[in-house]
Amino acid sequence: MKLLDCPDIGKRPISEFDYLGEIRIPPSDADEATWADYVFNRDNAPGVLRERWYHRPTGRWFILERNTLTDEVVGLVDPADVRYKEPNYEVPA
Amino acid sequence: MNAYASTDMSNLSLSVRDDLCGYLLTGPESASALSAAGLPLPEAQLSAEEAGGALVARTGSDEYLAFLPKGQNAPACAWCFPRADRILAVQGEGWIELMAQLCQFDFRKMQPGDWLMASVAGVNCWLYREQSGNALLIGFDAGFDHYLSDVFNTLVSELGGKESTKGGAL
Numbered sequence: 001m002k003l004l005d006c007p008d009i010g011k012r013p014i015s016e017f018d019y020l021g022e023i024r025i026p027p028s029d030a031d032e033a034t035w036a037d038y039v040f041n042r043d044n045a046p047g048v049l050r051e052r053w054y055h056r057p058t059g060r061w062f063i064l065e066r067n068t069l070t071d072e073v074v075g076l077v078d079p080a081d082v083r084y085k086e087p088n089y090e091v092p093a
Numbered sequence: 094m095n096a097y098a099s100t101d102m103s104n105l106s107l108s109v110r111d112d113l114c115g116y117l118l119t120g121p122e123s124a125s126a127l128s129a130a131g132l133p134l135p136e137a138q139l140s141a142e143e144a145g146g147a148l149v150a151r152t153g154s155d156e157y158l159a160f161l162p163k164g165q166n167a168p169a170c171a172w173c174f175p176r177a178d179r180i181l182a183v184q185g186e187g188w189i190e191l192m193a194q195l196c197q198f199d200f201r202k203m204q205p206g207d208w209l210m211a212s213v214a215g216v217n218c219w220l221y222r223e224q225s226g227n228a229l230l231i232g233f234d235a236g237f238d239h240y241l242s243d244v245f246n247t248l249v250s251e252l253g254g255k256e257s258t259k260g261g262a263l
Contacts, residue, residue: 001197009139013197016212057210057217058139058152 006062007076009055020052023063025084050077105185107249109242110230113148113160115176116167123155126170132159141208141221148221148230150208158219160232178219178232181245187252188229194248203229214244 002014022042027034046069053062063077118126127134133142133149135157141150146162159168160180167173183191192200196213203209205227209220218233233241 013212015197057212057219 004053005073006053006055006064007073008062009058009060012055016055016057018054018056020054023050023052023082025082028085048074050082105183105187105191105249105252107245108182108184108228110180110182112163113180114163114165114167115178115180115232116159116161117156117174117176118159118168118170118172119153119156119174120170120172121155122170123157123172126168126173127157127159130166130168132161132168139208139210141206143206143221143224150219150221152210177235179235179238179241180230180232181242182228182230183245183249184226184228191245191248191252192229195244214241216241 003011004014004017005011024038027038030038046067048065048067050063050065053064054060055062061079063079063082064073065075065077066073124134127149131145132147133144135142135149135151138151138153141148143149147165148160150158152158158176160178161167167175189200192198192213196211198209198211203220203222205222205224207222211218211220213220213231213233216233216237218231220232221230222228223230231241231245
Protein backbone atom coordinates (compact mmCIF):
# COMPACT_ATOMS: atom_id res chain seq x y z
CA MET A 1 0.00 0.00 0.00
CA LYS A 2 1.37 3.37 -0.99
CA LEU A 3 0.94 6.20 1.50
CA LEU A 4 1.06 9.93 0.99
CA ASP A 5 2.51 11.67 4.03
CA CYS A 6 0.44 14.84 4.14
CA PRO A 7 1.83 17.43 6.56
CA ASP A 8 -1.73 18.43 7.50
CA ILE A 9 -3.70 15.20 7.97
CA GLY A 10 -0.88 12.69 8.26
CA LYS A 11 -0.14 9.50 6.35
CA ARG A 12 -3.08 8.46 4.21
CA PRO A 13 -3.47 5.88 1.45
CA ILE A 14 -2.72 7.32 -1.94
CA SER A 15 -6.04 5.86 -3.13
CA GLU A 16 -7.88 8.49 -1.06
CA PHE A 17 -6.30 11.31 -3.09
CA ASP A 18 -6.82 12.78 -6.53
CA TYR A 19 -3.78 14.27 -8.23
CA LEU A 20 -4.42 17.60 -9.92
CA GLY A 21 -0.96 18.16 -11.32
CA GLU A 22 1.82 20.68 -11.02
CA ILE A 23 1.00 24.26 -10.17
CA ARG A 24 2.22 26.54 -12.91
CA ILE A 25 1.72 30.26 -13.16
CA PRO A 26 0.43 31.17 -16.60
CA PRO A 27 2.23 33.98 -18.42
CA SER A 28 0.29 37.18 -18.72
CA ASP A 29 0.55 39.53 -21.67
CA ALA A 30 2.77 37.01 -23.47
CA ASP A 31 3.18 36.32 -27.15
CA GLU A 32 1.84 33.18 -28.79
CA ALA A 33 5.14 31.31 -28.62
CA THR A 34 5.34 31.81 -24.85
CA TRP A 35 1.75 30.68 -24.44
CA ALA A 36 2.33 27.63 -26.62
CA ASP A 37 5.35 26.74 -24.52
CA TYR A 38 3.29 27.10 -21.34
CA VAL A 39 0.40 25.03 -22.63
CA PHE A 40 2.25 22.20 -24.38
CA ASN A 41 5.68 21.80 -22.79
CA ARG A 42 6.84 20.51 -19.42
CA ASP A 43 10.33 20.34 -17.96
CA ASN A 44 9.67 16.82 -16.66
CA ALA A 45 12.91 16.98 -14.70
CA PRO A 46 13.11 15.28 -11.29
CA GLY A 47 13.01 17.68 -8.38
CA VAL A 48 10.69 19.45 -6.00
CA LEU A 49 7.35 20.32 -7.57
CA ARG A 50 4.38 22.19 -6.16
CA GLU A 51 1.35 20.03 -6.83
CA ARG A 52 -2.36 20.13 -6.10
CA TRP A 53 -3.82 17.13 -4.30
CA TYR A 54 -7.44 16.57 -3.32
CA HIS A 55 -8.31 14.33 -0.36
CA ARG A 56 -11.79 12.97 -1.08
CA PRO A 57 -12.94 11.82 2.41
CA THR A 58 -12.24 15.20 4.00
CA GLY A 59 -13.00 17.24 0.89
CA ARG A 60 -9.76 19.17 1.34
CA TRP A 61 -7.39 20.59 -1.24
CA PHE A 62 -3.71 20.64 -0.51
CA ILE A 63 -0.75 22.21 -2.25
CA LEU A 64 2.19 19.98 -1.48
CA GLU A 65 5.85 20.32 -2.33
CA ARG A 66 6.94 16.87 -3.41
CA ASN A 67 10.32 15.64 -4.51
CA THR A 68 9.50 13.65 -7.63
CA LEU A 69 12.86 11.89 -7.50
CA THR A 70 12.46 10.47 -3.99
CA ASP A 71 8.63 10.70 -3.84
CA GLU A 72 8.97 12.52 -0.53
CA VAL A 73 6.57 15.26 0.52
CA VAL A 74 8.74 18.08 1.80
CA GLY A 75 6.21 20.75 2.65
CA LEU A 76 2.75 22.23 2.66
CA VAL A 77 2.30 25.43 0.64
CA ASP A 78 0.02 28.29 1.60
CA PRO A 79 -2.44 28.86 -1.29
CA ALA A 80 -1.65 32.59 -1.03
CA ASP A 81 1.89 31.78 -2.18
CA VAL A 82 0.71 30.49 -5.55
CA ARG A 83 -2.05 33.00 -6.13
CA TYR A 84 -1.65 35.08 -9.25
CA LYS A 85 -3.54 37.90 -10.86
CA GLU A 86 -5.56 36.81 -13.83
CA PRO A 87 -4.81 38.81 -16.95
CA ASN A 88 -7.52 41.00 -18.37
CA TYR A 89 -8.67 39.31 -21.52
CA GLU A 90 -10.33 41.42 -24.15
CA VAL A 91 -13.02 39.76 -26.16
CA PRO A 92 -12.40 40.42 -29.85
CA ALA A 93 -15.15 42.45 -31.46
CA MET B 94 2.48 -13.13 13.75
CA ASN B 95 -1.16 -12.09 13.70
CA ALA B 96 -1.56 -9.30 16.24
CA TYR B 97 -5.27 -10.05 16.55
CA ALA B 98 -5.03 -13.83 16.92
CA SER B 99 -6.26 -13.83 20.50
CA THR B 100 -9.15 -11.40 19.97
CA ASP B 101 -12.55 -12.72 21.00
CA MET B 102 -14.92 -12.06 18.06
CA SER B 103 -18.05 -13.48 19.64
CA ASN B 104 -19.17 -10.13 21.06
CA LEU B 105 -18.74 -8.17 17.83
CA SER B 106 -21.99 -6.48 16.92
CA LEU B 107 -23.33 -4.12 14.27
CA SER B 108 -26.26 -1.77 14.73
CA VAL B 109 -27.90 1.10 12.89
CA ARG B 110 -27.98 4.49 14.59
CA ASP B 111 -31.10 5.96 13.06
CA ASP B 112 -31.77 7.95 16.21
CA LEU B 113 -29.46 10.74 15.02
CA CYS B 114 -30.20 13.57 12.57
CA GLY B 115 -27.28 15.14 10.75
CA TYR B 116 -26.71 18.77 9.79
CA LEU B 117 -23.99 20.64 7.96
CA LEU B 118 -23.28 24.14 9.25
CA THR B 119 -21.06 26.42 7.29
CA GLY B 120 -20.23 30.11 7.09
CA PRO B 121 -19.15 32.73 9.65
CA GLU B 122 -22.26 32.24 11.81
CA SER B 123 -21.84 28.48 12.22
CA ALA B 124 -19.91 28.58 15.51
CA SER B 125 -22.24 31.06 17.17
CA ALA B 126 -25.27 29.05 16.03
CA LEU B 127 -23.87 25.91 17.64
CA SER B 128 -23.10 27.77 20.86
CA ALA B 129 -26.56 29.30 20.93
CA ALA B 130 -28.06 25.82 20.59
CA GLY B 131 -26.02 24.63 23.56
CA LEU B 132 -24.00 22.25 21.42
CA PRO B 133 -20.30 21.52 21.89
CA LEU B 134 -17.81 23.45 19.78
CA PRO B 135 -14.63 21.53 18.88
CA GLU B 136 -11.56 23.76 18.72
CA ALA B 137 -9.30 21.82 16.38
CA GLN B 138 -10.20 21.06 12.79
CA LEU B 139 -10.96 17.39 12.11
CA SER B 140 -11.86 16.79 15.74
CA ALA B 141 -15.19 16.10 17.42
CA GLU B 142 -16.93 16.49 20.75
CA GLU B 143 -20.07 14.90 22.12
CA ALA B 144 -22.43 16.12 24.81
CA GLY B 145 -25.99 15.32 25.72
CA GLY B 146 -26.36 12.70 23.03
CA ALA B 147 -25.20 15.12 20.31
CA LEU B 148 -22.03 14.84 18.30
CA VAL B 149 -20.37 17.85 16.66
CA ALA B 150 -17.31 17.63 14.43
CA ARG B 151 -15.31 20.52 13.05
CA THR B 152 -14.49 19.80 9.43
CA GLY B 153 -13.17 23.21 8.36
CA SER B 154 -12.37 26.70 9.60
CA ASP B 155 -16.07 27.57 9.77
CA GLU B 156 -17.66 24.26 8.84
CA TYR B 157 -19.20 21.76 11.25
CA LEU B 158 -21.11 18.51 11.09
CA ALA B 159 -23.67 18.13 13.85
CA PHE B 160 -25.56 14.94 14.68
CA LEU B 161 -28.43 15.55 17.07
CA PRO B 162 -30.87 13.16 18.75
CA LYS B 163 -34.14 12.91 16.82
CA GLY B 164 -36.61 15.51 17.98
CA GLN B 165 -33.98 18.07 18.93
CA ASN B 166 -34.27 21.34 17.01
CA ALA B 167 -31.64 22.11 14.39
CA PRO B 168 -29.29 25.05 15.15
CA ALA B 169 -30.76 28.34 13.98
CA CYS B 170 -28.49 29.38 11.13
CA ALA B 171 -29.16 30.40 7.53
CA TRP B 172 -26.42 28.07 6.34
CA CYS B 173 -27.55 24.96 8.22
CA PHE B 174 -28.41 22.12 5.88
CA PRO B 175 -29.90 18.73 6.77
CA ARG B 176 -27.84 15.71 5.79
CA ALA B 177 -28.96 12.20 4.95
CA ASP B 178 -26.15 10.19 6.50
CA ARG B 179 -26.56 6.53 7.28
CA ILE B 180 -24.81 5.76 10.55
CA LEU B 181 -23.64 2.30 11.56
CA ALA B 182 -22.20 1.41 14.95
CA VAL B 183 -19.67 -1.37 15.47
CA GLN B 184 -19.06 -2.66 18.96
CA GLY B 185 -17.00 -5.43 20.45
CA GLU B 186 -13.40 -6.45 20.86
CA GLY B 187 -12.96 -7.43 17.23
CA TRP B 188 -13.80 -4.02 15.77
CA ILE B 189 -10.18 -3.30 14.90
CA GLU B 190 -9.83 -6.51 12.90
CA LEU B 191 -13.15 -5.84 11.22
CA MET B 192 -12.09 -2.34 10.17
CA ALA B 193 -8.66 -3.58 9.10
CA GLN B 194 -10.41 -5.51 6.34
CA LEU B 195 -12.25 -2.45 5.06
CA CYS B 196 -10.00 0.56 5.59
CA GLN B 197 -6.28 1.19 5.31
CA PHE B 198 -6.12 3.38 8.42
CA ASP B 199 -4.37 1.85 11.44
CA PHE B 200 -7.28 1.72 13.89
CA ARG B 201 -5.02 0.64 16.76
CA LYS B 202 -4.20 4.37 17.00
CA MET B 203 -7.84 5.43 17.27
CA GLN B 204 -8.77 6.40 20.81
CA PRO B 205 -12.21 7.17 22.28
CA GLY B 206 -13.22 10.65 21.16
CA ASP B 207 -11.16 10.53 17.95
CA TRP B 208 -12.67 11.69 14.66
CA LEU B 209 -11.51 10.42 11.29
CA MET B 210 -12.56 10.95 7.68
CA ALA B 211 -11.37 8.12 5.48
CA SER B 212 -12.31 5.75 2.72
CA VAL B 213 -14.07 2.59 3.98
CA ALA B 214 -14.58 -0.16 1.41
CA GLY B 215 -14.10 2.53 -1.24
CA VAL B 216 -16.73 4.89 0.20
CA ASN B 217 -15.94 8.26 1.76
CA CYS B 218 -16.94 8.00 5.42
CA TRP B 219 -16.58 9.80 8.71
CA LEU B 220 -15.73 7.70 11.75
CA TYR B 221 -16.02 8.55 15.41
CA ARG B 222 -15.17 6.42 18.42
CA GLU B 223 -17.62 7.14 21.20
CA GLN B 224 -16.33 8.17 24.61
CA SER B 225 -18.76 5.94 26.47
CA GLY B 226 -19.57 2.48 25.25
CA ASN B 227 -16.63 2.57 22.86
CA ALA B 228 -18.79 2.02 19.80
CA LEU B 229 -17.28 3.03 16.49
CA LEU B 230 -19.74 5.16 14.53
CA ILE B 231 -19.41 5.08 10.75
CA GLY B 232 -21.35 7.68 8.79
CA PHE B 233 -21.71 7.89 5.03
CA ASP B 234 -24.04 9.08 2.30
CA ALA B 235 -27.26 7.08 2.54
CA GLY B 236 -26.98 6.26 -1.16
CA PHE B 237 -24.26 3.76 -0.25
CA ASP B 238 -26.37 2.12 2.45
CA HIS B 239 -27.27 -1.03 0.53
CA TYR B 240 -23.66 -1.70 -0.44
CA LEU B 241 -21.96 -0.84 2.84
CA SER B 242 -24.56 -2.47 5.09
CA ASP B 243 -24.20 -5.66 3.07
CA VAL B 244 -20.39 -5.51 3.38
CA PHE B 245 -20.52 -4.90 7.13
CA ASN B 246 -23.18 -7.54 7.79
CA THR B 247 -21.21 -10.12 5.84
CA LEU B 248 -17.98 -9.36 7.66
CA VAL B 249 -19.59 -9.32 11.09
CA SER B 250 -21.14 -12.71 10.36
CA GLU B 251 -17.82 -14.09 9.11
CA LEU B 252 -16.03 -12.85 12.20
CA GLY B 253 -18.54 -14.49 14.52
CA GLY B 254 -20.50 -11.48 15.64
CA LYS B 255 -24.16 -10.63 15.48
CA GLU B 256 -26.21 -7.97 13.78
CA SER B 257 -28.75 -5.89 15.63
CA THR B 258 -30.75 -2.72 15.19
CA LYS B 259 -31.13 0.16 17.59
CA GLY B 260 -33.62 2.90 17.18
CA GLY B 261 -36.89 1.00 16.87
CA ALA B 262 -37.06 0.94 13.07
CA LEU B 263 -38.02 -2.77 13.04
